[in-house]
Amino acid sequence: MSIVTRFAPSPTGYLHLGHAASAMAGHDLARGAGGRFLLRLEDIDAGRCRPGFAEAILEDLAWLGLAWDGAVRVQSAHFDEYRAVLARLEAMGLLYRCFCTRAAIAAALGAPHGAEAAYPGTCRGLDPALADARAAQGEPYALRLRMDRAAAMAGRLRYHEAAEGWVEADPRPHGDVVLARKDVPASYHLCVCHDDAAQEVTHVTRGEDLRAATDVHVLLQALLGWPHPAYAHHPLIRDAAGRRLAKRDRAATLRDLRDAGATPAQIREMVSCRIGDLASL
Structure with a gap:
């Protein structure tokens, strides 16, 4: 099986070390196995995404020496595909409007x-x-998933996590998650699962802050007949105070570090101890 990984940032700000960790993990895994590394821009939140940030993502990745395969997938160009998925779920009796x-x-x-x-x-x-x-x-309304009905329909769920093996998934504690809103015709959960299937992604490398969401993702994959990728959730990069790096907290960006004289090799050294051992994937 050919390995396909992806890096899927949202263009709502500049990349920081946490992004570099995820991008390098996916890139190195794919390149080490002779596979493909894809780039996706998750820009469904039109109110926060900016073209300038999208351009900066491409520049930062190129500076790091990370080359992706094929065209960049831009989610906002695929809303019709997401609407079609919602129609499938609605036909299954799994959606309702929430005001x-x-x-x-x-x-x-x-x-x-x-x-x-x-x-x-x-x-x-x-x-x-x-x-x-x-x-x-x-x-205004949101489209929510009838979690109890969906979980019963899907049955037993599990996914493969690096260094752990098969993990049981239980999406029910997440409740009736939002899959779309009137002004945004798809949610992160729906888009990421659809795109991973459409792009034939086999291995997902991302921060541990998204691990809980994996339970919801394997549920949607099961309901819609999509393959289950393998997952590797790496530890988050944190600042000196132990806080996770976040755009909203104005964490130092790759651009800041580059302007201060950092090299791509130094960035790699900064994050290499945090992305974990992906050999078990």
Whole structure:
């Protein structure tokens, strides 16, 4: 089997060391096995993504010496494909419209302001005709997955994790996840699974902050008949205070490090001890 990996950043800011770790892990795994390394831009959030950041991603990867195979896949050019997947799930009776705002969900659960809150199922039993009428009147909504029904339909789920072997997956604690919104016709969960299947990705290398989402991803893969890639979730790169690097915290970017005199070889040395041993993939 030919190995296919990918690096899939969102052009919402400049790349930092954490991105370099994921990109190098995928690149090195593919090149070491004579496989293919793909680049994908996950730009479905039009409100936050910028063309300048997309251009900067290409420049930073080239500076690091990472070459990708084929054309760059840009998610915003494939919304029709994602709508078709949603139509399949809807035909399976697995989607419903939800009109709750994030603030309303947090309030219903008594969650602190700004805290991530699991959806309590407020709109799950809403009459479909009423939901259609509200949507037709222009009321904002999200499309949620009926998790209980989806999990029962999929049955036992598991995925292969580097250095661990087969891991049991249980997506039910995630609740009825959002798969699309009125203004954004696809969610991260749906797009990443669709694109990995469409691009025939065999091995996914990414940060451990996305490991929990893998349970949802293998569920969607099972429901839609898509292959299950192997996964390697590497430790996150953290700052001196132990905080994970994040764009919102203005973590030092690769551009900052380059301007300060760092070389690609030094960047590789900085992250090499964090990306783990991928040999078991």
